[in-house]
């Protein structure tokens with residue numbers, strides 16, 4: 001794999017980014033790609049380690065050393081075949097995945113030196129689209145079985161594509177006005193432009209996947225009617241109950257969940273603005289929560305022209321380098337990261353507990369105190385502060401999927417409220433669950449993996465259903481006659497990511 005000794009001669013190159021000061025003036029993607037020749041050199045750095053930990057670090061089990069080598073040898077068309085063997089949407093992960101594969105790369109034992117896997121991934125798929133190598137792959141045989149997929153986020157789309165390619169009739173029900181879920185509405189345009197999502201949706205449609213937008217299952221169509229109309233159901237609704245901030249003043253105008261703000265911004269940019277969109281323009285913005293969603297709120301606030309942006313985090317500041325005692329290689333390191341959005345401006349503070357929000361109808365000020373940085377987050381006396389805050393965005397993660405749909409479908413839940421579906425099948429016969437609705441809030445790469453695995457299990461269920469009617473033989477018990485398509489390998493080891 002790669003060039004023998006290549007990693008000794010060639011240094012890692014980071015993905016180039018547009019100038020932070022310039023890019024806040026627009027909403028276009030800011031991460032660029034390196035030239036092909038340089039990318040081949042990066043592929044050459046893959047050092048043929050005996051056990052490719054990157055492969056296990058990737059939740060999809062992407063065949064990383066294989067496509068590193070193919071890129072190095074200029075065999076791009078084979079590289080996209082290898083990439084698609086495990087990943088339906090590499091252009092999504094190549095833009096949005098935090099790359100736990102790179103944290104697990106053997107070269108990363110020398111911290112900061114991993115092979116540029118994510119850059120290589122996105123460049124392979126970008127080139128494949130440009131060259132016309134990615135085409136619809138409709139099934140050659142129809143099974144006559146029908147599946148409802150609830151939710152058009154990455155888990156639902158992956159499940160839909162896999163099940164459709166296996167020959168089932170697939171309908172995706174989505175309550176929003178278009179597909180992609182959080183990739184479409186939650187993640188800003190400047191991280192993934194929406195034509196990228198549309199292009200993949202077009203491929204699914206061309207393969208025969210049907211989309212029912214603006215249909216909220218449980219509201220616009222009952223769970224009973226949905227089940228009666230389909231042989232199987234895959235729940236891929238995500239984890240969308242946000243964690244709240246129970247402090248005095250939470251009820252004031254101007255205090256919103258992050259997703260409310262991000263959805264409004266996405267709809268404004270798509271020319272479909274809500275009646276009174278939430279805006280950061282000219283305001284002092286406070287973002288509560290230090291994760292990716294918080295960063296996206298910061299990034300949008302800059303582009304809107306906020307007066308100031310402050311991001312606070314409950315936990316204390318992590319160490320700058322990988323803490324080997326806590327998260328040794330090849331685990332995902334808990335260490336200090338500075339988001340793209342904070343490179344564009346704004347300030348952040350760690351170990352902050354919000355005590356109250358005040359204002360006259362609308363929020364005007366936030367009151368906080370520094371804490372001990374770890375549970376139980378004891379307040380540090382004498383550190384109380386008050387800051388202006390005219391827009392407060394709560395980006396503290398999600399607790400569980402919405403419960404009403406799971407209840408209506410008769411699905412048992414775990415202690416956290418997630419669909420209980422250890423091997424993707426729920427307690428309700430013919431109902432499967434995938435993605436954040438099953439495992440709780442997680443990464444896009446996990447969502448795609450979950451969709452693929454749930455599809456595998458649902459496909460097996462559908463192929464073993466008894467014939468409905470003798471005249472229906474053509475459409476049932478098809479696995480022997482047609483063989484079962486390859487719906488992917490067993491899930492990789494979940495323990496590899498904390």
Ligand code: SF4
Pocket residue numbers: 057058059060062064093094097098099100101102117118121445
């Ligand atoms: S999907 Fe994520 S973890 Fe897997 S190879 Fe791509 S960047 Fe790495």
